[in-house]
Amino acid sequence: MSDNREFIEEFLVEATENLxxxxxxxxALEERPEDLQPLASIFRTVHTIKGNSxxxxxxxxxxxxxxxxxxxxxxxxxxxxxxxxxxGTLYSMVDAVxxxxxxxxxxxxxxxxxxxxxxxxxxxxxxxxxTGDEPSRPTAGPRSDVAEPSSASVVEAAPPAVPVASVTxxxxxxxxALPAAVATPATAPVPAPIDAARPGPAAVDPSIRVDxxxxxxxxxxxxxxxxxxxxxxxxxxxxxxxxxxVHRIHxxxxxxxxxxxxxxxxxxxHVFNKFPRTVRDxxxxxxxxxxxxxxxxxxxxxxxxxxxxxxxxxxxxRNAVDHGIEAPEIREAAGKPRAGRLRLRAFNESGQVTxxxxxxxxxIAVEAVRAxxxxxxxxxxxxxxxxxxxxxxxxxxxxxxxxxAQVTSVSGRGVGMDVVKTNIEAIGGTVDVSSARxxxxxxxxxVPLTLAIVPALVVRCGAxxxxxxxxxxxxxxxxxxxxxxxxxxxxxxxVIRLRGRLVPVVFLDALLGLPPVSATRDTGTVVLVRVDxxxxxxxxxxxxxxxxxxxxxxxxxxxxxxxxxxxxxTTIVVKPIGGLLAQLGLYGGATxxxxxxxxxxxxxxxxxxxxxxxxxxxxxxxxxxxxxxxAESYLVCQTVAGRRVAVPLDRVARLEKVxxxxxxxxxDRRLVRRGDAFTDVVDTDRALGxxxxxxxxxxxxxxxxxxxxxxxxxxxAVRRVIDVAAAESALQPSLSAPGVSGTLAVGGLAxxxxxxxxxxxxxPVPPPFQ
Amino acid sequence: MMRVRTDAGSMGAAAxxxxxxxxxxDECFAVPAEAVAEVLRDGRITRVPRAPEAxxxxxxxxxxxxPVVDMQRHxxxxxxxxxxxxxxxxxxxxxxxxxxxxxxxxxxVEEGRxxxxxxxxxxxxxxxxxxxxxxxxxLVHILDPHRIVLxxxxxxxxxxxxxxxxxxxx
Numbered sequence: 001m002s003d004n005r006e007f008i009e010e011f012l013v014e015a016t017e018n019l020x021x022x023x024x025x026x027x028a029l030e031e032r033p034e035d036l037q038p039l040a041s042i043f044r045t046v047h048t049i050k051g052n053s054x055x056x057x058x059x060x061x062x063x064x065x066x067x068x069x070x071x072x073x074x075x076x077x078x079x080x081x082x083x084x085x086x087x088g089t090l091y092s093m094v095d096a097v098x099x100x101x102x103x104x105x106x107x108x109x110x111x112x113x114x115x116x117x118x119x120x121x122x123x124x125x126x127x128x129x130x131t132g133d134e135p136s137r138p139t140a141g142p143r144s145d146v147a148e149p150s151s152a153s154v155v156e157a158a159p160p161a162v163p164v165a166s167v168t169x170x171x172x173x174x175x176x177a178l179p180a181a182v183a184t185p186a187t188a189p190v191p192a193p194i195d196a197a198r199p200g201p202a203a204v205d206p207s208i209r210v211d212x213x214x215x216x217x218x219x220x221x222x223x224x225x226x227x228x229x230x231x232x233x234x235x236x237x238x239x240x241x242x243x244x245x246v247h248r249i250h251x252x253x254x255x256x257x258x259x260x261x262x263x264x265x266x267x268x269x270h271v272f273n274k275f276p277r278t279v280r281d282x283x284x285x286x287x288x289x290x291x292x293x294x295x296x297x298x299x300x301x302x303x304x305x306x307x308x309x310x311x312x313x314x315x316x317x318r319n320a321v322d323h324g325i326e327a328p329e330i331r332e333a334a335g336k337p338r339a340g341r342l343r344l345r346a347f348n349e350s351g352q353v354t355x356x357x358x359x360x361x362x363x364i365a366v367e368a369v370r371a372x373x374x375x376x377x378x379x380x381x382x383x384x385x386x387x388x389x390x391x392x393x394x395x396x397x398x399x400x401x402x403x404x405a406q407v408t409s410v411s412g413r414g415v416g417m418d419v420v421k422t423n424i425e426a427i428g429g430t431v432d433v434s435s436a437r438x439x440x441x442x443x444x445x446x447v448p449l450t451l452a453i454v455p456a457l458v459v460r461c462g463a464x465x466x467x468x469x470x471x472x473x474x475x476x477x478x479x480x481x482x483x484x485x486x487x488x489x490x491x492x493x494x495v496i497r498l499r500g501r502l503v504p505v506v507f508l509d510a511l512l513g514l515p516p517v518s519a520t521r522d523t524g525t526v527v528l529v530r531v532d533x534x535x536x537x538x539x540x541x542x543x544x545x546x547x548x549x550x551x552x553x554x555x556x557x558x559x560x561x562x563x564x565x566x567x568x569x570t571t572i573v574v575k576p577i578g579g580l581l582a583q584l585g586l587y588g589g590a591t592x593x594x595x596x597x598x599x600x601x602x603x604x605x606x607x608x609x610x611x612x613x614x615x616x617x618x619x620x621x622x623x624x625x626x627x628x629x630x631a632e633s634y635l636v637c638q639t640v641a642g643r644r645v646a647v648p649l650d651r652v653a654r655l656e657k658v659x660x661x662x663x664x665x666x667x668d669r670r671l672v673r674r675g676d677a678f679t680d681v682v683d684t685d686r687a688l689g690x691x692x693x694x695x696x697x698x699x700x701x702x703x704x705x706x707x708x709x710x711x712x713x714x715x716x717a718v719r720r721v722i723d724v725a726a727a728e729s730a731l732q733p734s735l736s737a738p739g740v741s742g743t744l745a746v747g748g749l750a751x752x753x754x755x756x757x758x759x760x761x762x763x764p765v766p767p768p769f770q
Numbered sequence: 771m772m773r774v775r776t777d778a779g780s781m782g783a784a785a786x787x788x789x790x791x792x793x794x795x796d797e798c799f800a801v802p803a804e805a806v807a808e809v810l811r812d813g814r815i816t817r818v819p820r821a822p823e824a825x826x827x828x829x830x831x832x833x834x835x836x837p838v839v840d841m842q843r844h845x846x847x848x849x850x851x852x853x854x855x856x857x858x859x860x861x862x863x864x865x866x867x868x869x870x871x872x873x874x875x876x877x878x879v880e881e882g883r884x885x886x887x888x889x890x891x892x893x894x895x896x897x898x899x900x901x902x903x904x905x906x907x908x909l910v911h912i913l914d915p916h917r918i919v920l921x922x923x924x925x926x927x928x929x930x931x932x933x934x935x936x937x938x939x940x
Contacts, residue, residue, distance in 0.1 A: 592835075
């Protein structure tokens with residue numbers, strides 16, 4: 001037995017694949033019963049399985065396929081006409097063969113299941129002739145030993161006359177009947193007609209079976225080769241002959257790596273192939289008529305991904321048949337064709353694979369979703385009302401969300417779409433839904449081509465390097481102490497201002513517990529990371545220009561160069577780091593860079609979770625509270641004299657730190673030079689009408705709140721910036737205090753809001769500092 | 771999964787199994803030889819921020835990325851030397867590199883002669899030493915790879931908790 005093991009495994013794999021083909025052929029046969037080609041193909045497969053089972057001594061399988069072959073032979077010869085009952089019985093046979101194969105695979109033997117009743121049904125269907133145009137029924141050729149003695153009783157034992165919906169039940173152990181007659185035929189001589197059908201697949205298969213482990217090790221070895229090549233390149237300098245050889249090795253290695261990567265790809269067909277049968281069974285059990293259309297089955301995906309989208313897609317297909325497509329009568333009443341159309345489509349799109357599951361059914365009741373979302377507290381009623389329909393639809397991916405009025409055995413228990421979403425996101429994909437009432441629903445799944453090799457951005461943070469999957473990177477922004485992008489609200493929730501949005505930022509060094517590279521956070525690079533529907537800035541590489549001062553102009557000019565130094569784009573091979581470290585939740589793996597260094601791959605989702613960013617509502621377009629700060633946000637500062645004042649945040653152009661000796665006197669103006677322009681410096685206390693306090697300005701840098709960026713702008717000198725915070729009360733207008741437009745509560749304290757028009761006169765202010 | 775070859779040496783005696791001995795500090799420890807994948811002299815170590823304290827980083831081992839466990843820290847010994855040898859072990863599907871001071875012999879450990887515990891310094895279910903064996907020349911503390919991994923996982927949980935507490939300040 002164990003000597004045969006290898007052959008048996010080969011047989012199992014081949015037979016299982018061929019059964020999938022049988023499923024498809026049966027479907028084709030149902031559509032065009034007159035087409036003999038699918039029938040011949042089914043016959044071949046069943047015959048091959050029968051032959052092999054005899055060879056390996058699987059008697060149950062032999063008996064079952066023998067009966068099946070008999071029925072198929074009668075069909076082919078036109079002795080039996082195709083009917084729902086015939087195909088139903090054949091489907092049951094395919095299922096039974098599958099479960100026997102599975103049992104053999106798992107246990108090495110056929111298992112306890114009894115298939116004699118099914119065999120009898122096959123035989124019964126074969127002898128039965130509902131049209132009566134074959135009068136010679138009693139002598140059924142060479143198989144009279146099986147069919148003849150029992151034809152009457154067998155028909156009774158067979159499934160009822162409308163069996164299609166219940167055929168799957170036949171595989172459960174039936175009470176034993178007619179034990180002897182059917183169990184033996186496997187050893188009976190094979191009749192002649194089959195010989196014609198013996199040849200296997202028409203064309204020679206150009207592929208071979210390779211163990212996935214072997215492919216993985218090839219990929220690992222190629223990775224090693226790439227490293228060795230890089231080393232070689234670094235030592236080959238000088239010798240032209242050697243350099244030429246190294247160059248060729250370089251080219252070959254690159255090509256080899258690409259080829260090795262391709263070996264892991266598999267057409268999505270491997271998932272799609274199961275669906276014709278799934279859809280057929282579902283349609284039968286749900287009482288639907290469904291026409292399945294498959295496009296782009298040759299679209300390739302990494303093998304591991306193909307496996308992992310199988311369940312989510314199956315779920316979507318079930319949903320479409322059960323909830324999407326209406327019953328035939330309802331469709332007719334609505335003026336649609338009786339048969340619903342379910343379309344599966346896969347295609348490549350911008351480095352990802354998109355898979356659409358589209359039905360022309362009833363569509364999703366947007367109002368029901370809206371109501372449910374409000375009822376479940378996912379969104380408040382007013383917001384829900386203002387959300388566009390396509391936004392509302394996405395709520396169906398929330399946990400426990402189901403609008404199905406009717407719970408069926410197939411779907412509709414309120415679980416599912418959230419699991420689909422979770423599973424898709426787990427492999428770095430996204431899913432969204434669009435639907436039109438009465439027209440249909442489309443669910444769009446986007447997944448990366450591969451998980452093993454991804455483009456990534458390598459960032460530097462202090463002495464460490466990290467890789468960030470490029471799919472999560474929105475853009476790179478350079479922080480600049482003067483004029484450019486700055487981090488605000490350092491003492492509270494730090495944000496950057498980006499095209500009118502306030503984006504929360506995370507300091508990678510702080511998050512990872514690395515030594516902080518900059519206290520003031522005015523240099524470095526912000527990587528805008530998008531994960532799910534959230535967005536945040538990841539601050540990396542603060543090492544350059546660590547000094548906070550406004551000096552080192554030269555360093556600033558080369559911001560692009562600095563960016564390249566801080567971060568570089570590369571393609572990485574993702575390697576697991578083992579359960580121990582993976583469960584830290586911060587790293588998605590590790591990779592080996594060209595220089596041989598091991599680099600951790602940051603998990604954007606994990607970083608988002610670990611940094612406790614404020615929750616962001618799914619819809620950034622909605623008028624609901626924006627993710628980070630409400631519109632009425634204020635920059636709260638303390639003046640040199642100690643007054644707590646607030647400036648509307650949308651008026652603040654930037655924050656700046658200058659040293660006192662950088663402030664130049666020009667006439668009666670105090671100016672800070674910034675590039676070609678000058679910033680007017682306003683003594684805030686003085687502008688508020690306070691007499692100069694005589695409090696010496698702190699030795700440290702002076703904080704400027706720069707209001708108008710044109711021509712250098714106007715900078716309000718303050719002692720320190722306290723926070724960025726939302727207004728907690730309405731503005732209470734102030735009539736008396738000069739330079740103050742009113743008072744409101746910010747950060748739990750009464751705070752005066754500066755009247756900017758008053759404190760920043762167009763004419764230069766008098767000398768502010770004593 | 772892995773077929774263990776039964777050779778006369780290891781299975782002949784009642785319950786003796788081969789163990790690889792090594793020094794950490796001035797104490798002698800051993801792991802089952804069947805768990806040992808290989809021994810590596812030097813390796814460039816990449817730090818893993820937020821990892822358990824004893825996990826000092828990752829090394830690249832022929833296509834595999836392997837966490838490095840500093841055994842001095844892990845066993846609660848004084849952290850002294852910097853001269854290090856990587857003893858790479860397999861546990862379940864994961865590999866770990868134990869950073870030890872010096873590799874010693876391979877010995878046969880008779881199960882019946884393993885005393886419950888010979889190290890007073892550490893106690894408890896995560897104590898990676900499962901017993902002590904009087905070897906030919908010295909006492910050998912027998913390490914259980916499973917317990918090593920368990921102890922690391924526990925340290926990771928602690929580190930994650932500290933990590934959580936840390937966030938408020940940034």
